[in-house]
Amino acid sequence: MYDVQLTEFPVAEPDFVTGPVLMSESRMLVVPSNHPLARREFLSYEDLTRITLLAPLGKVPSYGLDAHFSDHTPSGAPIRRERAFTHWQEALALVVSGRGAVISAAQGAQYFGGVRQGREGSVARPAPVSAVREPEGCGGASSRESSAG
Structure with a gap:
């Protein structure tokens, strides 16, 4: 049993009480270094239609999967999404092999393999801000806060 858990929003489990955001950071799209998107300095959400977006296997709530690994762009264009990895090192190996991003x-992106510098056959590019969305009612600074007790 946990007294405190740090996790990524969104969170919508009924037995979790969320508090204020403690930290926030930008997102990167990690792509194979030989992919055309690797040469781009910035990406738009629509660019995600040009590559398969790899997503984690396992018991990921659908709202979390949709928030972080959307299957469509704001214009409605489909994004190929493949549930393919269980841990970060495996995700990077799949990217390097050309299976997706x-x-x-x-x-x-910086810690594991130095992907920002293009080592290990992958490159990280700033992901569009809207590529990671927080569904309504799934945590964040506006959600209910736990009182000390």
């Missing part, structure tokens, strides 16, 4: 927190 993955959205990462900026710190994760």
Whole structure:
């Protein structure tokens, strides 16, 4: 049992009480270094239609999957989404092999494999802000806060 858990929003489990946002960071799209998107400095949401977006396997709530690994752009264009990895090192190996791209927190993109510098066959590019969305009622600074007790 946990007294405190730090996790990424959105959170909508009925037995979780969310508090204020403690930190926030930008997102990166990690792509194979030989993919045309790797040469772009900035990406739009519509660019995600040009590559398969790799998503985690396992028990990921559908609202979390949709928030972080959307299957469509704001204009309604489909984004190919494949549930393909269970841990970050596996995700990077899939990216390097050319299977697709993955959205990462900026710190994760730098920490694991130095992908920002293009090492290990992958490159991280700033992801469009709207690529990671918070559904209504799923946590965040506006959600209910736990009182000390």
